[in-house]
Amino acid sequence: MDNKKLKLHIAHLYPKLLNIYGDWGNILTIKKRCAWRNIETVIDSIDLNDNIDIKKYDIYFIGGGQDKQQITVSAELQKHKLNLLKARDNNAVFLAICGGYQLLGHYYLPHNGKKLPGISLLDVYTTAGDKRFIGNVTAKCDFISPESLAGFENHSGLSYLGENTSALATVSVGNGNNGKDKTEGARFMNVFGTYLHGSFLPKNVHFADYLISLALEKRYGEKIELAKLDDTIECRNHFQLLNKKY
Numbered sequence: 543m544d545n546k547k548l549k550l551h552i553a554h555l556y557p558k559l560l561n562i563y564g565d566w567g568n569i570l571t572i573k574k575r576c577a578w579r580n581i582e583t584v585i586d587s588i589d590l591n592d593n594i595d596i597k598k599y600d601i602y603f604i605g606g607g608q609d610k611q612q613i614t615v616s617a618e619l620q621k622h623k624l625n626l627l628k629a630r631d632n633n634a635v636f637l638a639i640c641g642g643y644q645l646l647g648h649y650y651l652p653h654n655g656k657k658l659p660g661i662s663l664l665d666v667y668t669t670a671g672d673k674r675f676i677g678n679v680t681a682k683c684d685f686i687s688p689e690s691l692a693g694f695e696n697h698s699g700l701s702y703l704g705e706n707t708s709a710l711a712t713v714s715v716g717n718g719n720n721g722k723d724k725t726e727g728a729r730f731m732n733v734f735g736t737y738l739h740g741s742f743l744p745k746n747v748h749f750a751d752y753l754i755s756l757a758l759e760k761r762y763g764e765k766i767e768l769a770k771l772d773d774t775i776e777c778r779n780h781f782q783l784l785n786k787k788y
């Protein structure tokens with residue numbers, strides 16, 4: 543297909559509330575890697591009380607945030623739960639980071655707070671742990687090439703996967719979902735959750751391209767080969783993160 547005609551619509555969910563540690567850099571990465579390939583992107587910020595027209599969007603992004611902001615977004619997301627489940631079932635791509643990831647599961651139970659309902663796009667639940675996991679993470683993801691992911695975690699939530707959701711990756715360095723079962727993040731259909739801030743995609747441009755390819759396939763109904771980019775600097779950065787002695 544002629545790249546000139548390719549276009550992707552992205553919904554950035556609640557950027558004024560969930561956008562901690564530069565998570566909006568993930569949106570910027572998708573935008574730039576599309577632009578370098580002559581693929582147009584239309585990015586809408588979805589704020590409180592906005593409607594979400596799921597017929598429009600190919601990619602949904604939600605960043606991380608503190609418990610306080612999650613309380614507000616948890617309540618707002620309930621209004622869109624059925625619609626976003628339909629979007630998931632239509633193979634829309636979701637990328638959710640940390641606090642946003644927790645809210646795409648069934649619930650997040652913060653410290654001495656009331657349970658925050660999620661929207662169950664992922665069969666995951668999260669309860670607050672008694673310490674914060676802060677530091678670099680490297681992990682092995684077996685459905686991308688190279689099979690590596692790197693990023694930075696900062697969360698007290700401990701996430702546990704149900705049987706209808708697989709882990710995004712297996713932790714090599716760091717804690718990931720809960721510091722116990724070596725899982726990091728979650729995947730179901732084209733919904734991806736991860737604890738990796740950084741932001742995540744600039745440190746893992748191969749994963750950004752994987753998401754772009756999935757979104758193009760969802761929109762145009764066929765696999766579309768992405769033009770190769772000169773990722774010398776991005777790959778050097780990625781492999782330096784993997785090989786650093788933490």
Ligand code: GLN
Pocket residue numbers: 562605606607608609612639640641642696697698699700
């Ligand atoms: N408030 C959540 C936690 O501490 C998410 C934090 C984040 O998004 N970095 O687990």
